[in-house]
Amino acid sequence: MMRKNFAGVSSVLGLMLALPLARPGRATTLARLSLPQLAASSKLVVRARCLGRNSRWQQGEIWTFTRFTALEFLKGSGPAVFTVRTLGGRVNGIVSVVDGIPVFEPGEEAILFLTPTARGDYGLVGWSQGSFRIARGADGVERVTQDAAAVPVYDPARRRFVLAGVARMPLEQFRVLLRAALQGPAQ
Amino acid sequence: MSGLRRCLFGLSLLVAVGSAAAYTVNTVIPQSGGCPVRTRFNTASPINRRWSTSLPAPPVLYTVASPGTADQINEVQQVILTAFAAWTGVSGTLLNAVTYPSALAPLGQTATATACSDDSGGNLTGNDTICFNQASQAFTPGVLAFTRVFVASAPGQTLGSTTSAFAGQILQADVLVRNDGTVSFATPGALGSHPEAYDLETVLIHELGHFFGLEHSPVWRAIMAPFAPAPGTFLPPRPSPQTPDAPLREDDRTGLRVLYPDPLDTAHTGTILGRVLPANLLSLAAVPAPAAGQFVSGLFGAHVVAVDADTGEVVAGAIAGWSCPVPSAVPVFDGSYRLERLPLGRNYNLFVEPLDGAIPPAMLGGNVLSPCSTSSPTPCQSPPPATNFVVRPRSSS
Numbered sequence: 131m132m133r134k135n136f137a138g139v140s141s142v143l144g145l146m147l148a149l150p151l152a153r154p155g156r157a158t159t160l161a162r163l164s165l166p167q168l169a170a171s172s173k174l175v176v177r178a179r180c181l182g183r184n185s186r187w188q189q190g191e192i193w194t195f196t197r198f199t200a201l202e203f204l205k206g207s208g209p210a211v212f213t214v215r216t217l218g219g220r221v222n223g224i225v226s227v228v229d230g231i232p233v234f235e236p237g238e239e240a241i242l243f244l245t246p247t248a249r250g251d252y253g254l255v256g257w258s259q260g261s262f263r264i265a266r267g268a269d270g271v272e273r274v275t276q277d278a279a280a281v282p283v284y285d286p287a288r289r290r291f292v293l294a295g296v297a298r299m300p301l302e303q304f305r306v307l308l309r310a311a312l313q314g315p316a317q
Numbered sequence: 318m319s320g321l322r323r324c325l326f327g328l329s330l331l332v333a334v335g336s337a338a339a340y341t342v343n344t345v346i347p348q349s350g351g352c353p354v355r356t357r358f359n360t361a362s363p364i365n366r367r368w369s370t371s372l373p374a375p376p377v378l379y380t381v382a383s384p385g386t387a388d389q390i391n392e393v394q395q396v397i398l399t400a401f402a403a404w405t406g407v408s409g410t411l412l413n414a415v416t417y418p419s420a421l422a423p424l425g426q427t428a429t430a431t432a433c434s435d436d437s438g439g440n441l442t443g444n445d446t447i448c449f450n451q452a453s454q455a456f457t458p459g460v461l462a463f464t465r466v467f468v469a470s471a472p473g474q475t476l477g478s479t480t481s482a483f484a485g486q487i488l489q490a491d492v493l494v495r496n497d498g499t500v501s502f503a504t505p506g507a508l509g510s511h512p513e514a515y516d517l518e519t520v521l522i523h524e525l526g527h528f529f530g531l532e533h534s535p536v537w538r539a540i541m542a543p544f545a546p547a548p549g550t551f552l553p554p555r556p557s558p559q560t561p562d563a564p565l566r567e568d569d570r571t572g573l574r575v576l577y578p579d580p581l582d583t584a585h586t587g588t589i590l591g592r593v594l595p596a597n598l599l600s601l602a603a604v605p606a607p608a609a610g611q612f613v614s615g616l617f618g619a620h621v622v623a624v625d626a627d628t629g630e631v632v633a634g635a636i637a638g639w640s641c642p643v644p645s646a647v648p649v650f651d652g653s654y655r656l657e658r659l660p661l662g663r664n665y666n667l668f669v670e671p672l673d674g675a676i677p678p679a680m681l682g683g684n685v686l687s688p689c690s691t692s693s694p695t696p697c698q699s700p701p702p703a704t705n706f707v708v709r710p711r712s713s714s
Contacts, residue, residue, distance in 0.1 A: 159461040159520050159545045161500070171458035191434060191453075191465070217455040217465060223474040224488070225345050227356060227466040228455070229532050230543060247454050256459030258543075278543075 185219025352641035406561030443477025512549030587659035615652015618702025
């Protein structure tokens with residue numbers, strides 16, 4: 131027997147200020163962070179465009195260094211071009227696999243929640259929770275999707291796929307939520 | 318593919334079986350190119366296990382025993398053993414502690430200060446280690462623990478003292494638990510009196526799933542779901558000597574069976590496979606060719622989940638889109654999916670869902686959704702994921 135079930139896949143986008151930004155990332159145990167918590171934990175919140183990335187060994191680990199050009203600082207300020215350091219990557223025949231780490235392609239735009247590292251670059255707050263990709267739809271509207279909200283999750287209790295977190299939210303709507311999150315106390 | 322409003326769900330049920338999982342396994346594209354391969358340990362020899370016994374000072378880690386005592390060491394070690402036992406308690410795998418008691422080497426201790434990682438270059442030990450006392454630049458806010466797995470993408474790759482026998486072999490895996498004082502963890506006995514602490518047992522069972530080669534599961538309540546239970550809580554039931562794998566969901570168990578199938582297992586040999594096709598097959602002609610001489614003949618990127626019809630528990634999940642009829646060949650983008658190692662004698666419902674996020678395919682499931690290698694001698698380009706369709710059931714079992 132087969133069954134279809136698509137009700138409820140459309141957005142669960144309200145209440146983002148109060149609700150955790152749930153959703154899978156990959157190889158990690160994450161604490162759920164609400165948007166105010168993400169904002170409070172970040173030194174920088176910036177809209178940026180990926181310029182490129184490379185992976186290399188550095189002191190016993192394979193790190194991936196992704197360069198971005200800043201398009202708009204939404205919290206704090208920083209260099210016009212900056213680097214985000216993420217664990218994992220591929221160097222020759224060795225692959226360092228760390229689930230939950232976003233990977234960016236040149237030309238992609240995202241709103242990034244960043245914290246400075248001791249090495250002078252930046253880390254992504256909450257890994258997949260701290261990256262919100264921007265895509266322009268056929269209607270010309272820019273929408274954001276949190277990396278951690280990219281894949282619908284099956285909820286056995288309700289027997290359906292559901293979306294939580296920020297998924298395909300109009301950018302302007304996200305800006306309103308972000309402004310409120312930046313002004314309010316972290317929950 | 319964006320114009321697709323309908324799709325037929327082409328299904329061929331070879332075996333109708335069922336019980337548990339939408340696991341995702343880590344994969345690596347071989348250095349020589351071709352289809353992704355699953356990452357797993359080489360079980361030809363016992364998997365070594367170590368843990369760092371240099372426990373941090375409270376309040377990072379709570380135990381029932383007084384901090385810093387031999388009792389504390391023993392208590393934490395017991396949690397580690399219990400977490401391993403959750404996975405080695407799964408039947409039908411080469412790791413099962415009953416069928417293959419020597420699959421894992423005895424748990425050892427190490428005093429090596431950089432056994433896992435301290436960002437100073439000393440962690441390439443070849444030991445598979447759990448550490449509570451080592452920092453990493455990777456611990457940004459919101460990250461409680463992580464597992465970093467070094468995988469060979471070709472035979473003959475060496476890391477530490479281990480040389481790979483096959484592409485996809487895990488050469489070293491290290492679990493790091495955050496210890497900077499911003500979060501705390503408690504053993505099960507201490508959790509009740511420390512509501513601010515995360516349950517160490519749950520965190521370790523989850524991380525050991527990564528250790529063995531599993532990715533996060535998109536099934537709520539699976540142990541491999543990425544988010545920890547709230548501080549002071551855990552997902553019941555706790556393991557017991559009779560049911561050491563009790564904290565796992567069927568989803569988790571199936572994932573392990575897929576990675577380490579026991580050739581003697583006759584209870585979990587069911588397979589469901591099929592293809593996800595658009596109602597209008599001609600629409601596929603508009604999709605760019607993924608490689609020279611190839612064309613797309615099915616939907617790419619649909620999420621297929623099998624659910625036990627009686628219990629409602631998720632049995633297995635897969636991303637439909639491609640198949641690899643010949644080892645090391647360029648994937649064929651035919652809309653295929655395959656659900657393996659399913660218990661026999663059960664009925665299943667299948668659910669299909671488009672991936673309708675704005676994330677590029679490479680982000681959604683690692684190599685699962687980006688099966689083309691950029692370094693392959695025969696390069697290919699994955700089709701765009703199907704993000705906009707509805708399902709019309711066509712067949713049933």
